[in-house]
Amino acid sequence: MEDFGAGNFPVILATMALGLGQNLKQVQCVIHMGRADPASIVQMVGRCGRNGKTGLGILFMEPTRKTGFNNLDDFKEGVVQTDDFRMDALAVTNLCLRVALTVDNKVGHIPLLETDPSYLAEKAQELSLNFPKCTCSNCMPSKANALLNIIRQVNINNFDLILDDPFSFPLESWNHTLMQRPKKKPTKATCMYSDAMAHDLKIHLFKRFEVFYNEMLGQEAEFKAAVFFGMDEAKVIVKSLDQVRNGDCVDITLLATLMGGQMFKGQIEFLVQAFSDWMDTKFYQLQLITEAAHNSFVLLECRCILDAAAAARERNKAATVAKNLAQREEREAEKEVEKAEKAKKKLRIQEEKARIAQEKAAGRQSKAAKNERIKEEKAKLKALAVEARRHKATIAEASKKSEREARLKAKEDARVLAADNLKKKKRAQADSIEAKKVAAQAKRVDCKRHQEDKQACNTLFMSQIQEHRAQLLHRMEDGE
Template identity: 35%
Template structure:
């Protein structure tokens, strides 16, 4: 019996790491990645998979992509020719329809979680987007879903630039356990090293390199040279080209996909889509609260809602609190902190059906927060 030792490196995949500018639970950074429908029809979009960490986020991704494409109501269209979604709670027939529809080129994009099996062998996938955190080894496998048609592939990773209580500086890595999942993701977000080699090292040794003096890094770098790998075009090795690609991603289609990856400087800059700014319903003039206040209020709202649900229905409920009010909805409410004057504004923020007493409870939380020292101090500053 013979054993073959092989690596997962795919030199044709361009890996771009971008820092998230929107809220952690928001996919609004995708707005600049897609152009309007009148410029790029659905059938001309490169086949794309957008991976999110939660089921709720898959719908938010569809909402943002439809907004960027000029079809804001398309997220609720089960027969959309733009994007469909796939996660563990979609029914078996829906999953089958989504997979078959993508194979038959009925729509070019899927918004999904890890429930979409990594064993799929779709040669038509050109791009893979990954939002927020995950496991580096799983991200590597998700990236491997693109570029299987003997053409280049594109993997775009949106990562939080700074994690609370995380490793946010290279100097802090030496004191941490490099093989822990959180440490690996923190290192992936800050490493200045080649991302192609970084993923290879994570697969081989279980950690992400953060400096060039690492013997294993130098070994992998030399091995790529010996094997005749093309020059890496990741966002660390070619930052200027990566910045140009980020600006021009919205003009990417099937026909110019390869050319745009090779020579992004030859394409003109598109008109940028303004990022979504949420505001409370009925208030044209509004002011945004400081981020430290909105973050704190979002945490308070989630905790208080869990307590409210437990007191109302007990612990033996058929659904989790996150299914009724999660971090994403809490952030939507917190962003309109300075403009909330009643429970109606909260209903406008979170939408959908609600539990009896839920809106009043959330509004009371906001009022109590506005009376607290943290809010009053910030207002006086």
């Protein structure tokens, strides 16, 4: 840490515990490795830019995470976001990362939609406080891509300039993407020798290495020869013997790889010579003779088996031919029987057709006679129907005539009745008018009599008042 603080090292690799405990103003860029959670990322990326200048935080994300949410459509609203859920949301969200991380610190979720109330509130607060414009990869994607293209050209001297305007720096010729060579598929290890020969070769290689080791270091060496080349290494080499040794050619590189590298000078050459020495041993020669005899025996047995199989095939072929011939004869006999059956069936069908034709002819004659009878009956019925219609028309005409006469009579009766009713109504109206006149005359007489009675009462009442007033005046005079 002291050397990094003094500027002796441009880069430092720190764990979370070490990184979060530092407050170094010269840190300009933080590259976050691993998944973690958004809150931890904010803490770790917050180590850069503590001198007041713009810092750079780089976060690696998987393009596609197995069993994860890799598209906006995979997320459902209203679901509580776990750490993995929030990291997936941070990877796919198209919103401002600065606002998104702030919202996560406040309410514990990464916003995905611009209509998110928390996102809108935080964005409005940043505008009200005149925050500088965000330069994250979501707000300025073209600038972020340009910066990533020349990120290998960044150093302490040009960091601020490249961060401000990455478009002004051309791509250097040496700055190209390094491609990892595809790994070759390992060849399957094979050994053409039998298990006994392979075991003898393993022992031979191990014993020969012991001789080589003792000749080089002596009998009093600190470690045994098996420490550097034991039965396990010999087993690996023998298991891939067909790949290590192809005829007289030996793949030195593969041999060194299988044995774990050359421990001592001349070790590989010694092992190559050990292969040749083993092939000159009596055991190897005897095994070759034994295997040759075994192969001859196997070849002879195979030939016998093939001859027996050929004879069996010939027998099977003859049996098949005989069987096919018998089946053909049987099929021909069946065809003859079937042909005779078809002829009999055809004759029966013809006889049946003749019988059906006779029945149809008889049926047609019977039908013709029946149709003739039906025709005569229809003619009779038609004549009866005409007579019935004529009789019905006569009855209908008489009925219509009687109905017309009845309607005329009813109409005349109604007219006479209406005239009588009109006369009665006029007479009643005249009587009503006369009664009203008499009643009005009586009412006028009653009113006149009532007025006269009222006037008489008023006159009597006035005379009584005057008489009473005179009495009062007289009493008043007497009192005085």
